[in-house]
Structures are given as C-alpha cells and as structure tokens.
Amino acid sequence: MSNVDKAKIEEAIKMILEAIGEDPKREGLLETPKRAAKMYEEVIGGVEEDPREYFTTVFHEDHEEVVLVKDIPFHSMCEHHLVPFFGKAHVAYIPQNGVVAGLSKLARAVASTARRPQLQERITSTIADVMTEMLSPKGVYVIVEAEHMCMTMRGIKKPGAKTVTAVSRGIYETDAVKRNEIMQFIQMK
Template sequence: MRVDQQKIEQAVRMILEAVGENPDREGLIGTPARVARMYEELFQGMDEDPRKHFDVVFSEEHEELVLVKDIPFFSLCEHHLVPFYGHAHVAYIPRSGRVTGLSKLARAVETVARRPQLQERITSTIAESIMEKLDPYGVMVVVDAEHMCMTMRGIKKPGAKTVTTAVRGRMAEESDIRFEVLKLIKMQ
C-alpha cells in the first residue's frame, strides 16, 4: 500500500482550518505536504510482515537464552494518532540450533511498530512471529513505553510508563526462566 499523500494533505489542510488556523500563512504553507511525507515514513510497516525477518536462520548449537534488550521504538496510538515510544526487550530460547540474526529481532520490532498500533498488539505480534517462524523453546517480549495520549491530553501524567509482556512456550511454563529474563532486562 502506498500512502495517499494528496488525501493526507487535504485532510491536514481541513484540520488546520477547523482549529481556526490559516493554512496559507507563511509558517503553514508546506505543513500539509510535510505531514503527508511524515505519515508515509511513520506507517512504513503497514504492508510488511514481521515474520519475514525470520526467514533466514543459522545453524548454531545454542539452546540457551538469547536476549536483545533496550530496542528503542516509536509508534502512533491507533486511538488518538499521537506517539508512544519506549523500549522492547526480546528474548527467546533457540531449539534445534535455529538462531536468527540479532538485528532481525530489532527489525521485527520496527516493522510492527510502524503502523497505527496498540502496545499490547506490538508485544504479542512480536512473540507470535518468533514462535511461528523460529519454533523456539520459548519467547518473552517485554515492552515499556510512554504514551503521549496520557501525557499531552486526558489524564496528563508525563512519565507514566506502560509495561506489557507476551510469554510463550517454556518461558510461560517456567518461572525461573521468566525471572532470569526480567533480571537481565534490569541490568545496566
């Protein structure tokens, strides 16, 4: 899907008029086009399948925990179209020597976040994609984020963080593994 920039430009112009602004004044003349280009960039993940990042696997006899933590991301809340941003922490235990490139975990986070989203959906989609494509013993995804819809409007509580988890396989069944992942995430 290609973003319809012309439609976005028209909509932004209408929004500016609706809030009492003059879209033809000097500072706003290029704003509709800039917003359209921005949305095209922000929504790059719309037609991308995060599972594709796990098509390439490597044979490595490693069946211990793999964790990539502090993966920065940003997304737009699908309820208000304002940003939320934070970090994803992705852990899995490879099975049968099937490991993926570490950057692929970050790429999957990026793909899932680049669409109108809910934090809960980001968390579970990443976990499900890894389970489906890599068939690991277990997966744990932890996402912590600040939501501008809670900071800028409504309750107005800057700094409040939302934490979501998705735990699958052995990590769901064995609390000691979950504890180890959480401990490693907290390490500096």
C-alpha cells in the same frame, strides 16, 4: 514502495488546520500539509510490512540457551488518538534445534511491527507470535515499555507514566525460574 496516499493526507491536514481556525496559506503553515504527509508515510507507513520476513533466513548454531536483545528503541502511533508513543522493547528467546535468527532481525521485527497505527499490547503479542511461528523456539519472552503521548498531552496528562506489557510463549509460560532469569538479564546495566 509505500502505499500511503500522501495527497489525501495533505488534504486532510489542510482541513484540520481550517477546522481549528488556522489559515493553511499562512507562511508558517504553507508546507505543513506536505511535511505532515511525509512524516505519516515514514512513521506509520508500515501497514503492509510483515515482520515474518525478518525470520525467513535463519542460522544453525549449537546454542540452546537464552538470546536477549534488550533496550530496542521504537516509536509508534496510538491507533485511538493518532499521537505517538515510544519506548523500548526487550526480546528474548531460547533456540530449539540450533535455529537462531540474526540479532538485528529482532530489532527489525520490533520496528516493522510498530510502524502502523497500533496498540502496545498488539506490538508485544505480534512479536512473540511471529518469533514462535517462524523460529519454533523453546520459548519467547517480549516486554515492551512505553510512554504514550495520549496520556501525557491530553486526558489524564501524566508525563513520565510508562506502560509495560509482557508476553510469554513456550517455556516462559510455565517456568518461573526462566522468567525470573530473563527479568534479571533485562535489569542488568
């Protein structure tokens, strides 16, 4: 159940339209406040979601080597400008004591973390911290690469520029060989 106040968003969108000199009663804009409210609920309605929920069920498997889910697409909304940013995340961990998560849970954690007004840096560290807390792995490595519309559409106006953030926990903080191994896996086609 969403806690998003769509009526309040609709009113705010009407006010924005009026503030830029548009007529919210114009045919093309008549339903825009309602559509925008529904879009905001869908795109950034995850403020109350906790990505930890995806790691409450784990499995025990005789596997203590790298697990990597790469190229996980995501979208989020820049909390500074309320415009989208989007890209892909690469999430790796090395299980400890045979504790593994379902592969889809890694992608769900990315989506859940991104579904709120957000910073890319926070997405990256939140995913790594939640996995470290919930799975107690030997190590976690998260890389997020994204294009930010606040850099593409406004300000510097540099379409195609990508921002890359990375967070390492556990063995990945101290073992350069393990970090390099994960980078090679991510670059594999």
